Ligand SMILES: Nc1ncnc2c1ncn2[C@@H]1O[C@H](COP(=O)(O)OP(=O)(O)OP(=O)(O)O)[C@@H](O)[C@H]1O
């Protein structure tokens with residue numbers, strides 16, 4: 001049985017089909033990557049898979065339960081967590097408190113505990129802090145346990161988002177460009193973290209332009225182009241698919257690039273893919 005299954009999914013913005021007639025299934029425990037040129041519909045798809053957008057067509061089934069049209073909190077409650085392409089950190093909170101928000105979302109720790117001076121609630125609060133600290137260590141943030149989040153480097157904040165998502169004890173974790181903005185060493189360390197998430201039993205959906213990372217960690221890769229499935233399969237199949245190379249390189253070398261003007265990025269990605 002698949003963990004997540006999508007049937008004929010579509011999302012229109014005005015006249016633009018950001019996602020169109022998309023069907024795929026993700027096996028439990030897999031690292032399932034979604035790639036494609038800028039504007040291909042990757043973030044829109046993650047927004048559909050977390051209930052942020054309602055689909056214009058199709059169905060989303062999680063553990064064979066139909067979640068189509070449900071609110072984001074219901075997706076979260078079923079065990080779907082995510083990180084964002086643009087960081088969504090609460091900068092007025094400490095790093096640890098950012099992770100604790102994930103725990104609160106899971107309703108393990110009562111927010112009231114800070115206000116009520118019940119010993120039981122105070123113990124729960126302490127346990128919550130300790131669990132959050134443990135997750136920070138798990139993602140490699142042991143040096144930031146007492147940091148304020150706005151004093152942390154970018155790479156550490158990306159990990160902090162992963163820790164916060166993990167704090168909701170997800171079955172499925174959606175990562176939107178976790179390597180973007182990281183230096184090469186930090187990006188290499190992500191391979192290890194994604195591998196460990198998978199070992200922990202968390203199924204991972206990875207949206208990423210860093211092809212070295214994608215090709216290294218993925219069990220399956222879905223290639224989107226103009227919102228549609230262009231190819232799907234393991235890394236070796238996808239990386240040698242002429243349609244995929246064409247999607248990246250083909251239009252990047254013409255002046256009328258559909259990549260939002262981001263030719264450099266498209267070419268860099270295409271060149272990486274052909275290595
Ligand atoms: N909220 C929105 N309103 C209108 N159009 C949108 C909206 N979100 C996305 N789009 C359009 O849908 C298409 C897919 O965009 P999306 O952000 O999903 O692409 P992406 O694959 O994540 O790109 P990138 O690699 O640049 O992050 C684009 O044409 C985009 O302009």
Ligand SMILES: [Mg+2]
Pocket residue numbers: 042043044085
């Ligand atoms: Mg995106």
